[in-house]
Amino acid sequence: xxxxxxxxxxxxxxxxxxxxxxxxxxxxxxxxxxxxxxxxxxxxxxxxxxxxxxxxxxxxxxxxxxxxxxxxxxxxxxxxxxxxxxxxxxxxxxxxxxxxxxxxxxxxxxxxxxxxxxxxxxxxxxxxxxxxxxxxxxxxxxxxxxxxxxxx
Numbered sequence: 001x002x003x004x005x006x007x008x009x010x011x012x013x014x015x016x017x018x019x020x021x022x023x024x025x026x027x028x029x030x031x032x033x034x035x036x037x038x039x040x041x042x043x044x045x046x047x048x049x050x051x052x053x054x055x056x057x058x059x060x061x062x063x064x065x066x067x068x069x070x071x072x073x074x075x076x077x078x079x080x081x082x083x084x085x086x087x088x089x090x091x092x093x094x095x096x097x098x099x100x101x102x103x104x105x106x107x108x109x110x111x112x113x114x115x116x117x118x119x120x121x122x123x124x125x126x127x128x129x130x131x132x133x134x135x136x137x138x139x140x141x142x143x144x145x146x147x148x149x150x151x152x
Contacts, residue, residue, distance in 0.1 A: 083128035
């Protein structure tokens, strides 16, 4: 008897087929104009990520884990990883406007001032790390309340 394949519900299969169809359509449309430029961009992005960015944030994560490792605080690294990852993602998405590289283009396309993107990104980053620190403080406070008093 052959093992049964876990295929999911008919609705899930329909959604999966629709997502593949949409991705295929987008790929055909994207590659129709400048397939070489798009392929070069994808290869360049993969190489930049794998050869430059991945080692950089692996080293940074290792430093955070090692810095917090003393005294059994390795699990605190998550409270640094999450806001750093979200802040890095925002920086990656909005880098041209945060860095001011596309000021004229942004102003001509939207008639809005590009000023303030750096300040907003820094504010969002500060809030992310502040909320993370607050959650860690709440967790530590709850842990000390549950701990029974030491008997001498």
